[in-house]
Amino acid sequence: MRNLRSILVFHPALWGLVVLQSLVIVAWIAIDPRISFSLTRVFDPAITLGVCLLVAATAYGFQASRWPVIAERTRVMATGILFLVLSFTGVRFLNYLSMSLALPWADNMLDSWDRMFGIDWHAYASWLSQYPDILPYLEQCYILAAVSIPFIFMVLVALGRAERAKEFATLLYIGVFVTVCIAGFFPAEGAMVRYMDSQLPAGTFGPKGGVFFVEALRTVRESKEVVLSFAALPGLASFPSFHTVISLLIVxxxxxxxxxxxxxxxxxxxxxxxxxxYGGHYFIDVVAGILLAVVLAAAYAAVKNANLSAPTFVVTHSTR
Known part of the structure; x- marks a missing residue:
């Protein structure tokens, strides 16, 4: 019989974190009278999860067939997508719940940290705006960063790099979880809102560039009723930048x-x-994202190496 970790694909502790995350969300909704839950667009993730479960179960049954390698890779793919959908959906809810606390704006602090390091956000944005031909490509790269996660996972599995794919998904989930936990203490409208002026007018980087999340952030902070749903909603984390974490973990x-x-x-x-x-991030957000990605990768490698080098004890029974 296959061991539990092999069946679950990811470490049981990681699934436990997803369960804990879900319990926190349920408890928060139950306790806070401002928070309610809607089943709007619930069929989108429900169908995805249902298909993944069906494919994973079917592939598991075919592992003793003539195509065990294909069956195993299919099972890992399906289980991995199921994990990503569950974990990232929960993190998004946590992101909105933490922002509903309406802690003081952190823009002044984050901007002061930029200036402490001698970084001029306005100068950077003004310089970049001088190259309009490359801006659409930069925007698409930013948009596709998060969208690419499940595809990269599946490609790695398909190429026989299942362990690398599991490492990728694990680091991303822990990364977004930590990002949301930290970001709740640093709500920010972002550098684009702060620095828009006559020299850098609104719309320089498109109608939503750097401000796509601002309306949702203000609403969740100011509304007397916050409704969580499965509708597509923008991420609200500023510090650290999760797009930065994604980019480094892809590499x-x-x-x-x-x-x-x-x-x-x-x-x-x-x-x-x-x-x-395009994310409206201060540079300190990017720096924090880089540090988070490096720390996560180093910690994962250290734990993995420690497990590989751990001694194995064999118990033998002697007879008299």
């Missing part, structure tokens, strides 16, 4: 092949260039 996941590594590095570079303007 880290592609480190085994020089071609994929270079392609990932180019894409990650475009995301990092775009993040301050």
């Amino acid at each position: 880290y996941a592609c480190r085994d092949n020089i071609v994929t590594l270079l392609l990932a590095a180019v894409g990650a570079g475009a995301i990092l260039v775009a993040t301050p303007v």
Whole structure:
């Protein structure tokens, strides 16, 4: 019989964190009278989860067939997508719940940290606006960063890199979970709102560039009733920048092949260039995202190496 970790694909502790996350959300909704829950668009994730469960169960049954490798990779893919949908949906709810606390705006603090390091956000945005031909590509890289996560996971599994795919998904989930937990203490409207002026007018980077989340953030902070639903809603985390975490972890996941590594590095570079303007992030958000990604990757590698080097004890029974 396969062990539990093999069946679950990811470590049971990681699934436990998803369960704990769900319990916190349920308790929060029950306690806070401002918060309610709607089943709007529930069929989108429900169908995805149902298909993943069906495919995973079917593939598990075919592992003793003539195509065990294909069946195993299919099972890992389906289970992985199921995990990503469950975990990231819960994190999004936590993001909105934490922002509903309406803690003091952190824009002044974050901007002061930029200036402490000698970083001029307005100068950077003004410089980038001088290259309108590349702006659409930067915007698309920023938008596609999060969308690419399940596809990168599936490609890694399909290429026989299941362990690398599991590492990628694990680091991303822990990364977004930590990001949301920290970001709740640093709500910010962002640098684009702060620095829009006659030299950098609204719409320089498109109608939503750097401000796409602001209306939702203000609403969740000011509304007397906050309704959580499965509708597509923007992320509200500013510090640290999760897009920065995504970009670096994509590169880290592609480190085994020089071609994929270079392609990932180019894409990650475009995301990092775009993040301050299209995400409305202060540069300190990006710096914090880099540090978070590095710490997570190093911690994961350390734990993995410790497990691999742990001694194995064999108990033998002697007879007299």
